[in-house]
Amino acid sequence: MEQHSFGTYMRHLREEQGMSINQLAASADISNSQISRIENGLRGVPKPVTIRKISDALGIPYAELMQRAGYLEDGAEAYMNEKGAVPDWANSRDKRDFKKMLEEDGELMFDGIPLNQEDKKRIKDVLTGLFWEAKQMNKHKPRRRPDPAE
Structure with missing residues (x-):
């Protein structure tokens, strides 16, 4: 766009x-x-x-x-928008949504230090930005064409 x-x-x-x-x-x-x-x-x-x-x-x-x-x-x-949309190949360890973990009220720690709600929100915002930037970069990556000599 x-x-x-x-x-x-x-x-x-x-x-x-x-x-x-x-x-x-x-x-x-x-x-x-x-x-x-x-x-x-x-x-x-x-x-x-x-x-x-x-x-x-x-x-x-x-x-x-x-x-x-x-x-x-x-x-x-x-x-x-689908709730719980997970690829078919995902196992139970893959299905943990890190974003949801940061949004929930449960206690999380980083390097042994408890995170408060503000810490969780900042981490979620930074990770969201990095995730979508990576998705955008991968979308525009040129695909390598197979070498006929290989």
Whole structure:
């Protein structure tokens, strides 16, 4: 998706809800200048962490904005929205969802230090961003063609 069309879509969503740039910025905890640059196509498509903040502030499904931003291919939104969608090959150890572990109230520790809710949220935001950036990079990786001499 073009960068400008994502910004146009985001502006439409914001205006549809009667929010000003300043209101969205405050609700999403990002700068109003960043919102303006995204909407006007002056900034590239935001990182997944920023998209998460915007989706939460607008009450729009995260998967929908990720797809509009070009991070997800068609059909991936449905996969993300399915509760417990796990590939057939996954075993019980594979099925643990780290994001859900960070969202739950249970105690988690890192290197022997208990994590509070703020720690969990920051870790989840960073991992979400890294995960979707990696997915995007892998999507655009050129596939190696087999060498006929091999």
